[in-house]
Amino acid sequence: MRDVAEHAGVSVRTVSNVVSGYTHVSDATRARVQRSLDELGYKMDYLARGLRSGRTGFVALAVPFLVEPYFAALAQAVIQAAARRGITVLVESTGGDREVERRILAGGLTNVADGVLFSALTAPAADVPPAGPDFPLVMLGEHNVSDHLPRVGIDNVAAARTAVEHLLAQGCRRIVALGRNGSENGRQRAEGYQQALSAAGVRRVNWLVEPVDDWTREHGYATVRRLLEGSGPLPDAIFAFNDALAVGALRALDASGVRVPDEVAVVGVDDIPESAYTHPPLTSIAPDLDVIAERALGLLDAQTRAAGRTGTGDAAEGAPDADADWHGPSEATPFRLVVRESSLRPAPAP
Amino acid sequence: MRDVAEHAGVSVRTVSNVVSGYTHVSDATRARVQRSLDELGYKMDYLARGLRSGRTGFVALAVPFLVEPYFAALAQAVIQAAARRGITVLVESTGGDREVERRILAGGLTNVADGVLFSALTAPAADVPPAGPDFPLVMLGEHNVSDHLPRVGIDNVAAARTAVEHLLAQGCRRIVALGRNGSENGRQRAEGYQQALSAAGVRRVNWLVEPVDDWTREHGYATVRRLLEGSGPLPDAIFAFNDALAVGALRALDASGVRVPDEVAVVGVDDIPESAYTHPPLTSIAPDLDVIAERALGLLDAQTRAAGRTGTGDAAEGAPDADADWHGPSEATPFRLVVRESSLRPAPAP
DNA sequence: GCGATTGTTTGCAACGATGCAAGAGGCAGT
DNA sequence: ACTGCCTCTTGCATCGTTGCAAACAATCGC
Numbered sequence: 158m159r160d161v162a163e164h165a166g167v168s169v170r171t172v173s174n175v176v177s178g179y180t181h182v183s184d185a186t187r188a189r190v191q192r193s194l195d196e197l198g199y200k201m202d203y204l205a206r207g208l209r210s211g212r213t214g215f216v217a218l219a220v221p222f223l224v225e226p227y228f229a230a231l232a233q234a235v236i237q238a239a240a241r242r243g244i245t246v247l248v249e250s251t252g253g254d255r256e257v258e259r260r261i262l263a264g265g266l267t268n269v270a271d272g273v274l275f276s277a278l279t280a281p282a283a284d285v286p287p288a289g290p291d292f293p294l295v296m297l298g299e300h301n302v303s304d305h306l307p308r309v310g311i312d313n314v315a316a317a318r319t320a321v322e323h324l325l326a327q328g329c330r331r332i333v334a335l336g337r338n339g340s341e342n343g344r345q346r347a348e349g350y351q352q353a354l355s356a357a358g359v360r361r362v363n364w365l366v367e368p369v370d371d372w373t374r375e376h377g378y379a380t381v382r383r384l385l386e387g388s389g390p391l392p393d394a395i396f397a398f399n400d401a402l403a404v405g406a407l408r409a410l411d412a413s414g415v416r417v418p419d420e421v422a423v424v425g426v427d428d429i430p431e432s433a434y435t436h437p438p439l440t441s442i443a444p445d446l447d448v449i450a451e452r453a454l455g456l457l458d459a460q461t462r463a464a465g466r467t468g469t470g471d472a473a474e475g476a477p478d479a480d481a482d483w484h485g486p487s488e489a490t491p492f493r494l495v496v497r498e499s500s501l502r503p504a505p506a507p
Numbered sequence: 508m509r510d511v512a513e514h515a516g517v518s519v520r521t522v523s524n525v526v527s528g529y530t531h532v533s534d535a536t537r538a539r540v541q542r543s544l545d546e547l548g549y550k551m552d553y554l555a556r557g558l559r560s561g562r563t564g565f566v567a568l569a570v571p572f573l574v575e576p577y578f579a580a581l582a583q584a585v586i587q588a589a590a591r592r593g594i595t596v597l598v599e600s601t602g603g604d605r606e607v608e609r610r611i612l613a614g615g616l617t618n619v620a621d622g623v624l625f626s627a628l629t630a631p632a633a634d635v636p637p638a639g640p641d642f643p644l645v646m647l648g649e650h651n652v653s654d655h656l657p658r659v660g661i662d663n664v665a666a667a668r669t670a671v672e673h674l675l676a677q678g679c680r681r682i683v684a685l686g687r688n689g690s691e692n693g694r695q696r697a698e699g700y701q702q703a704l705s706a707a708g709v710r711r712v713n714w715l716v717e718p719v720d721d722w723t724r725e726h727g728y729a730t731v732r733r734l735l736e737g738s739g740p741l742p743d744a745i746f747a748f749n750d751a752l753a754v755g756a757l758r759a760l761d762a763s764g765v766r767v768p769d770e771v772a773v774v775g776v777d778d779i780p781e782s783a784y785t786h787p788p789l790t791s792i793a794p795d796l797d798v799i800a801e802r803a804l805g806l807l808d809a810q811t812r813a814a815g816r817t818g819t820g821d822a823a824e825g826a827p828d829a830d831a832d833w834h835g836p837s838e839a840t841p842f843r844l845v846v847r848e849s850s851l852r853p854a855p856a857p
Numbered sequence: 858g859c860g861a862t863t864g865t866t867t868g869c870a871a872c873g874a875t876g877c878a879a880g881a882g883g884c885a886g887t
Numbered sequence: 888a889c890t891g892c893c894t895c896t897t898g899c900a901t902c903g904t905t906g907c908a909a910a911c912a913a914t915c916g917c
Contacts, residue, residue, distance in 0.1 A: 168868075169867090171865090171867075173905060183864085201618075201904085203618060203619050204558045204902090205905090222583065226574070228779075248598040252587075268550065268553060269553050404781065405784065431724070434758045435786070436785070438758075481910095526874095530894085535897060551873095551874085555872070556873080558901095559873080560902085858908085860917100861915085863913085865912075865913090868907105868910095869906105870906090870907100871905090875900105876899105879904090884892090884893080884917105887899085
């Protein structure tokens with residue numbers, strides 16, 4: 158920047174003004190500086206800017222596994238939404254590791270990112286500081302962590318209910334829920350499943366919630382395989398808590414020669430891209446990832462602005478905090494049921 | 508850091524020495540500083556360190572689309588390999604946009620990352636500076652960009668040849684190649700396809716290379732759909748240039764009632780996770796992503812060290828450059844053929 | 858024609874860390 | 888006791904940028 162300043166015959170500060178789009182710069186000066194900028198191939202040092210201004214233009218996104226299609230799609234949506242705001246995303250893969258997740262909640266990414274979007278898996282409730290984190294943080298999806306953290310995601314109970322209601326409408330009565338585990342997410346989807354069955358008056362003996370450790374294709378496959386080898390009567394539908402499980406289930410059914418949807422209907426959640434290409438194409442609950450990403454970034458922004466006091470400039474003090482708005486569980490984001498062949502019974506029963 | 512220094516009764520510099528693991532610090536001092544560090548909850552500011560030391564501990568990874576399973580898997584591998592080295596990965600999604608890719612080659616990520624791993628899609632050959640980039644850069648996979656850039660990836664010609672040889676061994680003779688496009692990658696896989704057919708003495712009239720714009724499920728589906736509706740004789744095998752295309756092809760075959768592998772065998776490249784769960788499970792060429800990630804980071808490291816002169820410290824000058832080693836096309840990384848049902852003909856022809 | 862207002866440019870210090878080199882203390886050798 | 892050579896610790900300047908506020912110039916109202 159000093160070089161550019163000399164080359165253009167102005168002060169360093171003026172160059173900074175031009176670069177950062179300060180209003181009060183004469184057109185003549187701006188043009189001259191701009192020319193020098195181009196000529197010398199100036200590139201802004203984002204580190205230095207971040208150090209001085211306290212804002213880096215980065216947002217960190219932490220997800221358990223990037224290879225899981227849902228998280229990949231989520232990441233893509235966040236990256237795109239961030240790009241629209243001129244923000245760069247720093248993707249961190251926690252591997253679902255408790256320790257890594259704890260470090261994130263403790264602020265491990267704070268000074269390099271203006272805010273953190275965190276999709277927790279193990280979600281260590283005890284690991285969040287009692288007073289809440291001292292940096293902008295938004296949770297994605299459901300989790301076990303403190304209620305005081307802002308979060309963005311669909312209403313899992315409603316989503317599960319919608320999926321199961323669809324199966325009921327197709328005439329299914331012995332519906333297996335696949336995916337219950339220790340997570341809050343799993344609890345909620347099981348809850349929605351139960352609500353739908355209760356409301357439809359399905360006899361309790363027909364409920365079956367299959368526990369699954371991880372929501373992956375592998376576990377879906379193995380669990381359904383085991384289910385089919387069991388002695389009980391065949392279910393007429395499987396509600397998988399996510400599409401990866403459903404994909405595994407479809408594979409297991411296919412391998413066992415069970416016809417889908419004629420013998421067993423299948424529904425998943427997430428509507429990952431591959432769900433349109435399974436055998437048969439998978440019915441799924443599709444969250445609007447763009448809305449999730451957009452809203453999450455908006456909430457981060459609100460926090461950043463509300464907490465303007467800390468580390469922004471040389472002088473201290475700021476607004477007394479707007480507190481409301483982003484605090485508390487925000488409104489759930491929209492989702493819709495995408496019906497494909499895997500759940501379309503030839504002749505819906507009465 | 509100043510606070511910690513006061514609290515421990517030492518100079519700021521000594522705290523820095525402790526934090527960065529400098530050798531000549533007495534055990535007593537180290538312990539005392541460490542205690543203050545913990546007590547005050549000190550967190551290193553990576554921006555400041557990066558600004559002063561010239562190294563940030565970040566590596567940027569630029570891929571076209573994170574939702575494409577291959578790139579997600581690649582990213583995951585890179586993130587893991589980087590974590591082992593104490594490096595954080597900054598993931599950038601170019602969207603395959605020419606302008607974005609140009610900006611990356613121009614060094615848009617330089618001062619925030621110590622090096623860049625770049626998986627180019629449009630690969631603008633003209634956009635790389637004639638003298639080569641002035642920052643550590645490693646290309647992932649094949650590309651059209653300058654030969655002088657170090658790159659890491661499998662031998663695409665050999666991979667394609669292997670895939671096609673496998674189909675030939677299964678008795679297939681009328682093999683369609685699916686995926687030729689403008690990319691270098693596509694050219695090489697087509698080349699391997701041709702080599703295998705030539706070597707096997709398959710009559711030229713049986714060659715068929717189907718062009719495809721993007722290597723996605725959608726394009727694979729649409730292209731095969733069109734192929735099946737055509738008047739020509741049915742192929743007995745499809746060699747898809749990647750698994751996403753193969754997945755689309757499988758869906759199209761399934762939708763048209765064509766049995767796989769009995770009527771048409773299918774092979775893909777990449778061995779993405781979902782390939783083990785398709786109908787039927789997909790035979791594929793599996794690159795070793797861990798080796799790719801590891802080697803790529805190693806090459807970056809070599810470049811970083813070789814170019815130690817620029818911007819490292821206050822004084823100038825460094826080693827006279829090792830030049831060799833990372834220069835020129837490095838040895839191809841290993842791959843293997845993973846045989847699944849999609850290519851297993853019931854009775855291999857003579 | 859003069860102070861007030863607005864518009865434009867600038868100097869200085871600082872963000873939080875590290876490179877460099879020198880200072881302080883201890884110990885052995887002569 | 889003096890020198891030389893360790894080990895340990897420290898002060899100062901600096902990375903590239905922006906916050907703050909002052910300086911200067913031009914314009915305006917009366």
